[in-house]
Amino acid sequence: MKNRAWTTVLILALGHTVWGQELYVNAEAASNSPRGVFRLRAGVMGDEAGWAWQTRFFYSLTPRWMVSGYVSGDFDAGPGGGGLYLKYRFFNRDGPHRHLRLAAFAEGDMARRETDFQAYLTGIRHGAGAGLIATYLFDRTAISGTAGGYRAVSPPGHGGLDGNLVPFSASVGHLVLPRRYTSYRETNLNLYFELLGLGAADGLRLEAAPAIQLIFNSSTKMDLAVRLRLADSLPGERTGWIVQVALEHYFFP
């Protein structure tokens, strides 16, 4: 039972592994994909409890509006939950090889299983939330911050957390290769470091999440990431590390 609960945590953590044009592995950037671009992401996530799967789509209705949805499951118990995410980019300032973007988002999630603090921190949720994102990109480096509020409610028939939460993140990404673009076929190598947190009335959890990302043919990317516990004063037990592997493809209109 405990293993299943942790597997569920991993499933929905992966469900929130999203990226914008800043390509973060664990946080959503303020940018949106181009209008009409459909992105499909599939991945697995694991720790000592086992492996889970997740598929997620992203679709940009306009350059300002983007919608995303996901379905997650584990290899033993099948689908375990899903959700929708809507983002509105309300500020954009572009310059040569740089931009500043601000966005607001709202999300709603449903879980078919019991939830807890770790689940909410990493993505398994039952409730709704909203927040703000600020992303600044200059030359080969991008920094981004996200803060919001989330109203968690117990999944009907399963139980779990019920209260107000404050998820937040700070992310840095750097383009390592190529040193100079000459072709769309060049493989890109990006390095990331993210701090992921969850505040609640009875504690705080903080994680460090380094990642490597490869982009092939300017249309397919692969993420390899690990999430490591830095501090945790929330009630209950949680895993100390999570490994993530994901593949995502752009379908241009």
Next chain:
Amino acid sequence: MRMIFTLIVLWTAAGALLVAAPVSASLKVDGLTCSLCNRSVHVAVTKLDFIDTVAADLANASFTLTFKPGQEIRLDRIARAVQEAGFSVGALTLRLQVAGLQVEEGLHFPIPGAYLHFVEMRPQTLDGVVEVQLVDPIFLAASDRFRWAARVSAECYRTGRPAACCPIPENGASSRIYHVTR
């Protein structure tokens, strides 16, 4: 001798008819930093029906666009395509094939589907392939828009449509007016 004279006359007349045909454009895009972003813009402008070819300079976030001969060239749609890809036009430079084009401040010159309004121009004669830069706000980086808004006082600069300052025929009353300089 008479034939040579006739050929010279025909060649001159043909040159006069072909003045200011846009052949290509150089598009600089702001906000681009990765090949995925570049490709998004590339795909968006390639789909425009008056664009013939698109060549990308990835390192400099710029694109060279060639136009299909005889097609109406709607430059606004280039800017809109860039915006819908999630970015902004930093600069748009138009290359014109001209033959003895006399330009001066305020000249309005027709291109397929629109007029070019020359601003901040000293009188000169243009020959061959010449470059002109679009200075309408939609084709400028944010940092340049205020500067050009202060420098161009023509009423049509604000609307992009013919105004009292535009000496163009009545049948061009609804034409798009693009403002260019060198």
